[in-house]
Amino acid sequence: MHGVGRIGRVIALKLDVGEDLLKRVIEACKEYQVRVGVVSAIGALRKVRVGIYSGEGKYKVIKREGIYELAACIGNVVPGENGKLIAHLHFVVSNGEEVLAGHVLDGNEVGVTAEVFILEVLDLEVIRKLDVEKKLKLWVFA
Numbered sequence: 662m663h664g665v666g667r668i669g670r671v672i673a674l675k676l677d678v679g680e681d682l683l684k685r686v687i688e689a690c691k692e693y694q695v696r697v698g699v700v701s702a703i704g705a706l707r708k709v710r711v712g713i714y715s716g717e718g719k720y721k722v723i724k725r726e727g728i729y730e731l732a733a734c735i736g737n738v739v740p741g742e743n744g745k746l747i748a749h750l751h752f753v754v755s756n757g758e759e760v761l762a763g764h765v766l767d768g769n770e771v772g773v774t775a776e777v778f779i780l781e782v783l784d785l786e787v788i789r790k791l792d793v794e795k796k797l798k799l800w801v802f803a
Contacts (some may be wrong), residue, residue, distance in 0.1 A: 663800040666697065666785025676775035680773065682734070683767055686748050689737050689779060697787060699780040700750055702734035707772030709754055713766035717794025723761060728772045729754040738779070741798065748791070751782065765799045 672693050679681055685701055706729045712720035736750030750765035786803030 662803050664785045664787050664802075666782040669781035669783040670695075670725070672698075672779040672781070674775075674777040674779070676771045676777060678707070678771055678773065678777070680766065680771045682706070682731075682769040682771065682775060683748055683750065683765055686738065686750070686777065686779065687746050688784075689777075690746055690748075693779075693781075695738065695781045696740060696746075697782040697785050698738040699736060699782060700736045700748065700777065701780075702731060702752075702775055702777040702791060704731045704771060704775030704777075705773040706728065706731055706754060706769050708768060708770040709761060710753070710766040710768040711752070711761050712766050714764065720764060720766075722766065723763070724768075725756075725759075725761065727756055729756045729761075731774075731775060734777075734802075737764070739787055739789050739800065742791075747789050747798065 709725040732753045734752035753762040789798040790801045792799045
């Protein structure tokens with residue numbers, strides 16, 4: 662299965678201390694009416710909430726506090742079956758002693774700054790729908 666779209670606008674966000682990475686991505690997509698998008702970010706976080714997929718639709722949650730470098734963050738924003746936007750982001754963070762990688766959860770607070778690009782994808786008909794067998798919300802193309 663596949664779909665074809667094209668890149669539209671590029672939205673750039675500079676996040677400040679205390680802002681929630683995931684929430685700000687969704688808010689920006691709503692503000693600029695981005696229905697489908699590609700997300701990339703770098704920066705630093707002071708609260709880290711990472712989900713490690715453990716199978717059968719379940720995630721192990723790891724929580725940390727202190728300054729963690731946001732070395733890489735990439736993902737996408739796609740509407741769910743109900744039209745509500747779902748941000749699916751993964752990241753790699755490190756405090757110099759520990760490296761964590763996985764699914765970006767709510768509660769990842771910016772520690773210094775975060776620089777985020779959202780690339781709008783136009784003409785791509787895709788939604789996230791629950792795959793009952795895999796117990797995950799996966800892409801379905803129209």
